[in-house]
Amino acid sequence: MTGELVPVIGLEVHAQLLTQSKMFCGCSAAYANAAPNTHCCDLCSGMPGALPVINQRAVEMTLMTALALHCEVAQISKFDRKNYSYPDLPKGYQISQYEQPIGVQGWLDLGDEMLSTRCGIIRVHLEEDTGKTSHVSLDGSDVSLVDYNRCGIPLMEIVGAPDLKSPEAARDFFSTLRQILMYLGVCDGNLQEGSMRADLNVSLRKADREPGVKVEVKNLNSFRSVQRALEYEIERQREAVSAGHPLVQETRGWSEARDATIAQRTKEYADDYRYFPEPDLPLITFSADRVAEIRQSLPEMPAEKRSRLRREYGITAEAAHVLTADLALSDFFEAAALAASPATGMEVANWSHGDLLRLLHESQSEIASLPFSAADFGRLIALVSGARISNAAGKQVLEAMFETGEGPETIVERLNLSQMDDNEALTEIVKTVISENPGVVTDYRRGKAAALNVLLGKTIKASGGRANPSVVRSILENELGLPGPPSESPAG
């Protein structure tokens, strides 16, 4: 019976905008790690008589997002007051948008070009973040402490349609949206610091029926928790339905520790926020020219970038996917590819998502903090690709670049890693190797062709890794002649 129940999932994502100042006052928006209540003023701490002034940059960022999500943009948008009481809401209302949000009816494509699914975007609107309340014990008594630093940070709300059918799809929605916001430069996407939070709506529906009771899971701040909370919630609802227990419409929270959703409050009555137009602020108007101008200036989106990288650099879909997951990495890749010529794009891609990412991961650092430039990185790949140094030496150079920030040429020089292709010098080494390894030579002469590789390896090792393998191979073949006819056992 329960097998025919299909999940119906929608996400509401809140994203803090990367503005310098707060939404309605001049306070700095860079409040992370600041001492409590050091980033607030008369306005954002709710002093009587203080009035809000719209941060136009935040409006523009929201407009950019709405356009990037293919929304319809209203010519006139406005702010409303959302009334509710909470200690971390200093005015007793939140300035938000209710009736006329900045964008409506857009969409977001998930997955790759070939296999994408489309999720509707119901609306994109702008509001202000609230403060933070913490409940602690102070001198033996339980108290609540309020920090208004976060209060008034521009917060964009993106409401997705309930078009998603699986926890994976929901996770994909969240991560794809995050990537888009980061590409737009409107949000830093820092999930741990709460720059993006997701609320989930989930219900189960039987085929051809209306969705069942809707449950909301609030405040998820990681991809994993979005997926896990949905897996848990879908299972919980399935069990309840199959056991014949009625589900209640409610708001639940996600407990990482218990790996479960937990009931928060039952909605016996709908919240009545008594919205009405914010009288302290003028309407926001968007002329067709301004919308067109912003639409024109939108940066390349991740999906566009993936197909362009594949087209221009001839890299695989998978490589494009990995590189574009991080805007900084993909930009780094492009700059490196330019400097790496004539190395191929795929070579640069392999170095980028291979050794570079591994080293970044091991050192827990980011592209932005690399001590060397993309051009340095590109020239290193060119050295390997042009056989100026060996592949192994290349890796060694990259590690040194990580440590010292020196250019690849300097390191190659300093560590004496440049490839030896001097025939005479190499012939000397080859001769020594042949004389020291009569057994291997005999194998070769008896027809075991692969024995040549053993000698090749020993020669390179004897050269300190610098010997050019193709030069060595031709010297070896020259010295030993062709392998004899195969005898008792096949080669290899």
Place this chain on the structure above:
Amino acid sequence: MQRDELNYLSIAEASDLLSRREISSVELTEAALRRVEECDGRLNAMLLLTSDLALLQARHADERLARGEFTPLCGIPMGLKDIFSTRSIPTTCGSRILESYVPQFNATAVDRLFDAGAVLIGKTNMDEFAMGSSTENSAFFPTRNPWDPERVPGGSSGGSAAAVASGEVVFAMGTDTGGSIRQPAALTGTVGLKPTYGRVSRYGLVAFGSSLDQPGPITRSVRDVAVVLGAIAGRDPRDSTSIDALVPDYVSGLTGDVRGLRLGVPNEYFAEGMSSEVRHALELAIGVYRDLGAALQPVSLPMTEHGLSTYYVISPAEAMANLARFDGVRYGLCERGADVWEMFSRTRETGFGSEVKRRILLGTYVLSAGYYDAYYVKAQRVRTLVRQDFEKVFETVDALITPTAPTPAFRLGEKVSDPLQMYLSDVYTVPASMAGVPAVSIPCGFAHDLPVGLQVIGPALGEQLVLRVAHAFEQSTDYHLARPPLREANTADVGSDS
């Protein structure tokens, strides 16, 4: 010059004496402080006297004058309604909940007045959060009318009006949401202007009805209103609703000439509910204008009757939200409770007076799910019609002449128990507030020794015209020169009121 005479100088007279160094600002300020000492025990116009600051500001003003830095308000004693935020000076808004609140910043209007050299004598009494028409809703004490201590001075800027009428200050600032400058001006025989919405910055006013609130001066002459308005008007980047329009020289517009001006007399403002004495005074005033050569004509503002009920939907809705911040968390009164919700409700229960609670409930109700369309949305629609009424009428006339209040000053306690009767005090002032247009009240006669006010209403940003019309009347009458008797109340509390 008699000491008393210093208290009744106009701004022009005082600044003339100051600029010629015949008197000093310190003398003027000391005279004001003495006057407060003499009569405020009876009037209760002042909530807080700022004597030390006043003398300091007066000395600074004298230094500026000595350097020849002359501005029209330099060294002039003033009062501020206690709704204006004043840095380091308590700002109670007439409420217990803000009794201990000291702002960290000045309202923009206050900054501008201080920059112009005005001297702050004190913060004046008001109805709590500007909700009322008698100043009886002050959480601290009622203010009495200088013309009759058993009567109210009007409200909510009753303290400012009484202080000006009694000569405690040369001028005072009030705020007007539905008539709170004009109605007390009418009841105390003073001049009070509500400017066009957005003409003067609201930054730093404790908000009541944000789409209606507008600060303005209360003075003893139209010319003084023009001087003060010139100092406070103009765009303020901190108030997004302030208008970016040139501030004209309001004084030079006072030509005394109204010949050929078309003055409309709206039928709806002379309907039932008006006392016969007020009607009589208004009829005489209309005669004065006719004699001055104005073209008077009857006009109609059909939406007038809906103004008041609409006002009592929109203003409480905005007030409900504006007052939500008074929760005891950050400033003002805090009554502890078992949890934060109990703290909120106990703080608000103790801190707010009954009229404030009534308006919060009203505002909550009209915005509630299921009622929003029937009340709030409809009220906004009617408000648009009221505005259009004015726009239409100003196509045919230059300004409107109406009564300011339906009756002269009423007795203390007379309307306290009947909020609807109290609300009707604002029936003639509310429509201009709803439309956001400028309106001034000037003295136009007496009814049994109580002042009667005449209201001149003009189109948006038509302050110059409104003041010109008011000034012409003032020039040919002497009602504004009459001084209140300031007698003691003959009730039981004579001599004991403080």
